[in-house]
Amino acid sequence: MADTIVRTVELGVRITDAALDGETTVLWSELLTDGPGRCPGCGVVGVYRDSVERRLSDVPVVGHPLQLRVRVPRYRCVYDGCGREIFAHDSSRLARPGASTTRRCAEYVLRRLAIDKATVAAVARELGRSWDTVNTVAVAATEALLRSAGPARLDGVTVIGVDEHKWAHVFGAAGDGFVTVITDLTGVVAGRGRARLLDLVPGRSAAAMRTWLQAREPSFRAQVRVVAMDGFGGYKNAATDTLPDAVTVMDPFHVVALAGHKLDLCRQRVQQDTRGHRGRAGDPLYRARRTLRTRLGLLTDKQKTRLEVVFASEEHVSVEVTWWAYQQIIAAYAEQDQRRGKAALATVIDRIRAGLPAGLDELATLGRTLQRRRDDVLAYFDHRASNGPTEAINGRLEALRRNALGFRNLINYRIRSLLHCGALAL
Numbered sequence: 001m002a003d004t005i006v007r008t009v010e011l012g013v014r015i016t017d018a019a020l021d022g023e024t025t026v027l028w029s030e031l032l033t034d035g036p037g038r039c040p041g042c043g044v045v046g047v048y049r050d051s052v053e054r055r056l057s058d059v060p061v062v063g064h065p066l067q068l069r070v071r072v073p074r075y076r077c078v079y080d081g082c083g084r085e086i087f088a089h090d091s092s093r094l095a096r097p098g099a100s101t102t103r104r105c106a107e108y109v110l111r112r113l114a115i116d117k118a119t120v121a122a123v124a125r126e127l128g129r130s131w132d133t134v135n136t137v138a139v140a141a142t143e144a145l146l147r148s149a150g151p152a153r154l155d156g157v158t159v160i161g162v163d164e165h166k167w168a169h170v171f172g173a174a175g176d177g178f179v180t181v182i183t184d185l186t187g188v189v190a191g192r193g194r195a196r197l198l199d200l201v202p203g204r205s206a207a208a209m210r211t212w213l214q215a216r217e218p219s220f221r222a223q224v225r226v227v228a229m230d231g232f233g234g235y236k237n238a239a240t241d242t243l244p245d246a247v248t249v250m251d252p253f254h255v256v257a258l259a260g261h262k263l264d265l266c267r268q269r270v271q272q273d274t275r276g277h278r279g280r281a282g283d284p285l286y287r288a289r290r291t292l293r294t295r296l297g298l299l300t301d302k303q304k305t306r307l308e309v310v311f312a313s314e315e316h317v318s319v320e321v322t323w324w325a326y327q328q329i330i331a332a333y334a335e336q337d338q339r340r341g342k343a344a345l346a347t348v349i350d351r352i353r354a355g356l357p358a359g360l361d362e363l364a365t366l367g368r369t370l371q372r373r374r375d376d377v378l379a380y381f382d383h384r385a386s387n388g389p390t391e392a393i394n395g396r397l398e399a400l401r402r403n404a405l406g407f408r409n410l411i412n413y414r415i416r417s418l419l420h421c422g423a424l425a426l
Contacts, residue, residue: 002027006061011102012093013070024065024128027058037075037089042082046075049086056094057101057127059108065128068102070094100133106141110426113138114419119403135412142415145424151217154198159185159226159383161195161390162235164204165397167413174410175202180209180235181397183390185228195389196423200414206234206241213242228385230254231373250376251387252333258369259326260293262362266322267292269362274315284310285319292319296327318359325352325363333380342381349374393421 002008002015008029017028036045051071058066073089095102101109105127112118112126124134146153161183168177180201187193201208213221227239228249239248271278271285279286288310291303299307311320328348335341352367370377380386400420407413418424 006058006066008068010104011058011068012091013068016071021067024067025061026067026069028069028071030071031073031089031091031094033073033089037073037087039075039077039079039082039084039087040090041084041087042077042079044077044079044082046077046087049074049076052088054091054095056099056105057129058105059102060126063126065126067128099137101127101129101137106137107426109134109137110141110145110419113416114424114426117400117403117420138419139412139415142419142424145426146418149425151220154216154220156223157184157186157198157220158223159189159228159385160198160224161185161228161385161387162209162239163230163387163390163394164232165200165394167200167397167401167407167410169406170408173408175204175208178202178204179410179414180204180212181390181394182209182212183393185226185385185389188389189226189383189385194423195393197393197418197421200410200417202410204232204234206238209235209238210242213238226379226383226385228387228390230387231258231369236373236376247379247383248376249379249383249385250373252380253386253388253391255370255377256326256330256333259329259366262366263292263319263322263326264289266360266362267319270316270319284313285316292323293326295330318363321360322363325366338381338384342378345381346374346378349377396421 002018006015006027008015008027009032012032013029014032015027015029019026036048038044039046051073054070054072056068056070058068060066070091072091074086075089076086077084093103099106109123109127112123113120120131120135120138124131127134163181165179165181166177167173167179170177180203182198182201184196184198188195199212201212221243222245224243224246226247226249227235227243228251229235229239230251231254236248239246267285267289268279271283274285275283279289281287288306291299291306294303310316325348329345332341332345332348335344349367349370352363353371354364354367356364356367397417397420400416401407401413404416407416
């Protein structure tokens with residue numbers, strides 16, 4: 001009955017006794033064997049010599065740590081030509097050689113970390129082991145998963161996303177505390193799945209992304225058709241150099257954010273020019289700072305009245321013009337018809353890229369930027385590839401880092417991140 005409850009048959013052992021050691025349940029057991037073992041050196045059946053006890057942590061039972069104490073027979077090799085004198089019975093079904101946990105315990109650790117999003121410290125308490133032991137098990141098991149998947153893990157990836165991520169806030173961290181996050185967006189664009197993390201690369205530069213792409217198989221680089229990114233030119237250059245046949249797409253969120261930032265700069269400049277100081281509670285422009293960033297269709301009557309008061313002043317004309325361009329960019333992305341949306345955004349870019357009156361410096365800068373990245377900005381309407389899912393994975397990595405109270409080792413962080421967001425087959 002105990003063997004059935006604990007499912008020790010999966011491990012190839014049989015329970016012979018049990019006891020409690022504080023919070024830990026201790027089970028004595030013996031290997032299920034079909035006779036004497038064979039020497040791993042020469043293959044000759046050995047002669048029984050003695051037995052040793054192997055202590056292993058197993059999955060918890062009713063919320064308490066479980067320790068297996070397995071009696072493993074040892075044999076003497078009788079073949080004179082063999083260099084091995086004594087060997088233990090094969091227990092690889094139970095645990096890996098030299099491991100302090102059973103095989104299913106390693107699987108339990110992976111499930112708790114990857115599916116339940118538990119911390120290493122929490123799993124360590126459940127198993128009655130140290131943090132270092134559980135972390136070592138998790139790293140080794142995840143690396144084994146990555147090796148077993150091999151290059152096939154990247155099969156079918158046609159759309160990738162790239163973004164930077166701050167993983168450490170201490171001096172001297174690898175990559176200056178930044179990593180380049182590379183994700184698979186194929187399922188999202190096709191409407192049949194979620195994004196998954198492909199890898200983390202130290203640093204945030206064109207070299208970081210280029211090095212990673214060049215290290216992949218040529219077949220992978222040939223199958224990538226779209227690369228979604230923010231406005232950082234380094235990623236654009238790396239993608240163009242390494243994936244010449246792929247289309248680069250500048251993420252709509254970053255385009256709108258860039259336009260909103262220029263609107264803020266314009267408002268702050270006009271505020272300083274007209275009032276001679278930064279915004280204060282009673283200043284109309286300062287009071288409308290959040291209303292200006294609100295989408296036109298979401299404005300309340302009170303907010304519309306507030307804007308009418310602001311725009312009624314001739315001193316605020318440049319703010320009104322910049323605000324209207326900002327709203328037109330949002331409206332172009334919200335257009336359901338892709339062709340009309342693309343045409344509307346192209347019209348906005350053409351209108352603000354040159355020939356603007358004096359006093360619209362921020363809008364002119366925005367126009368030059370959008371014109372320089374025109375193909376990338378408009379490519380969104382043809383491919384609908386957004387970097388939003390990549391930003392979502394960045395958010396999940398932030399949660400992982402907070403739960404772990406920070407990371408000091410980039411190798412551990414990469415492994416934990418892949419286990420957390422890489423959709424590895426457990």
